[in-house]
Amino acid sequence: MTISQTSPAPEHPGAAADSAVAAILAATVHPAPGAPRGVVVDSPPGAGKSTLVVRAARELVAGGEKLMIVAQTNSQVDDLVGRLAEKGPDLTIGRLHASDGKPAAELSRYANVTAAAKVGDLLEQDVVISTAAKWQWVKTEARWRHAIVDEAYQMRSDALLAVAGLFDRALFVGDPGQLDPFTVVGTDQWAGLSYDPSSSAVVTLLAHNPEIRPHRLPVSWRLPYSAAPLISAAFYPYTPFRSGTGPDDRRLTTGTAPDGSALDAAIDEAAEHGWALLELPARHTVRTDPQAVAATAATVHRLLTRGLTAHSEQGSTPLTADRIAVGTAHRDQAAAVRAALLRLGVPVDGSVGPAVTVDTANRLQGREYDVTVVLHPLSGRPDATAFHLETGRLCVLASRHRHACIVVARAGIPELLDEHPATEPVQLGVTMKFPDGWEANHAVLAQLNEHRVQLR
Template structure:
């Protein structure tokens, strides 16, 4: 079981204490695995990089498993930034090439063959690439990043390559993706669609488990809500106190509903721009236009951010729009382009996972819908959308989402042996909506 963390005291000291225990178990433990749960922005990548450097410093070689090529490239860059002399192998597919920035790093060697990287103390690749590696010496250590987003069948394919592993991930994010139904395996300890960590712990319940207790991304205005709504049994706190981060505008608001929502979000960290209740198509034109208008006004008003990192302008690159579906994201990108907005990221929760921005604008997954499906109620989707920001998050939604939730209670079948996820999407949505209602601005386009 994960021991509860104290909520008082210096957050940096608490985080450092947990990190030291994790590293001690990783370097000196005797169990085959160590599991680390992390809330959004708690420093998963920082922990992975530090653990890798500590293992290399102890004379070990290790492999690092990530879930996407962008995650692999990011880890390689972070390793090079922290230790420019460290020889890192970037293992890639024969039909793909790493980020050009990775290729330019002097201490990084690129290859599609693991044998070419035998002299590198650290080799990094996706789980999909590691699955095809054969006829190489077994690594004594491995680090699995974003382990909760790795399916257990993917872990099975690579488990023979290493003796011990550090598994780091966020249990509150989106579950692993599968294109086929997995009902026939539900409740079984070898369910291939379950996350790597769930299956690992089902077969090895005594493995050391740790929890990073501090989010360095989420501000003090956001961490309490995200913690209570999505991590009620493993609470965390923000690494910064109230007033440390501030968002202000050089241009006063014009009194419109979008500007008032932005002013409320700048003051409280949250805003809800609520359109009239109506059932709409998925790419609701009015909601998409409202999102684009919000972003345009956000940039036009000359936002300035103040934080522990310093003071700077709010640029388009530090703003993101999150949606549930790809066609919604495409519609938002088109609407932004019509308004002359470039540089703003507009994408789905799946693609925004693991990324960080100063301000996010979210199109609520249930806005304008006539039903509440399991896809739209998935806890991890809403968690990702509401936990990407360092300063403020503004949600755009049609009115009536709370009533929609009440009209469509969960009807998912109860299956023996399946751990019930708590909170479920129904409860998490209600918790977030209740908080957003305190920061609501009604808008009639």
């Protein structure tokens, strides 16, 4: 008699996510005796980092705790304050800001939010939120028992050292696949040392506390079924994740028929498959390549004029300008795309009403759109520098979308990668980052090549 063996059905994504969150909250709110003082959570793009932070904060406060939250930018702080105020109207929230700065104006509509430049004016609040740059100047006689550090992989270890004396325990939440902390100061003298101030807060924390075992959020609720396998394999090979949606849960439909142009062909390809590569002829160009910039702007303009509709588990909504983003590697490229869009009559960030977001990968981190148009960092370049090959930069650009991503690039990038092998010096004690820029770029290009539309 033959006994057939079948593999167990995969756990439902919602159940897998709930199980992971429950374990994280238990370790944070009810730590076991002798447990490490830090809880680290690795999260892929769109896995619900902010939702986890809000839920952990509410449960800590419900247990009688007051806590501080550290974010990395003022926009992140304002976003968290708004989320907490909406999800926890029973909480009192303090928004600590710089003496010469003000929080976002929309926060004034929340009755449970108090803003102040001095922490002494906020000590009675359940939660106090500010940037790491502001927290490092705070002096208090009593420490907080609990802290939450949001986007912890964007935080440099020297910033963590500056605020670590303010709390006893902390929950660190971040995305290990995104851009590393940035510094303009040379750091070669610290390379390989466990206290390298340019390393991320999490890397240094784990180096000094090997008993900490990071938790992992296993599901991306942002990335569609078409994108999660590629992003997981290319950028998170050791911490794989999956999409929270199935192959038929999200669709893009067009309101008008294609006109036969390459732009419309790329839009239709992206609408059907989630990816499209709009490829220009191979050529070495200046960084603000006029043809690539024009193609990027024209693609966005055509996305809006064709009347697309985004269908998802959240319902069906028209694809408006505020649900589209353009990602670039450099600020001057972003400025060139903005100017090209304005010439086409497309509103861009800063305009009144719904507007297309145009920005660099650094500033698009943590943000989400229905459709993104990406100017490839290596398009038209004569060389492949460490900046343009940084894995996190490509990861951010390729993982902001809920429905589709259209990449604009000149042909010849695979050949460029093969002609420029790694030349960075090998330093003792420095853990090699994997996958490296070559590996990740080749993986992404192999996928995009199946959805290539040539623009002549």
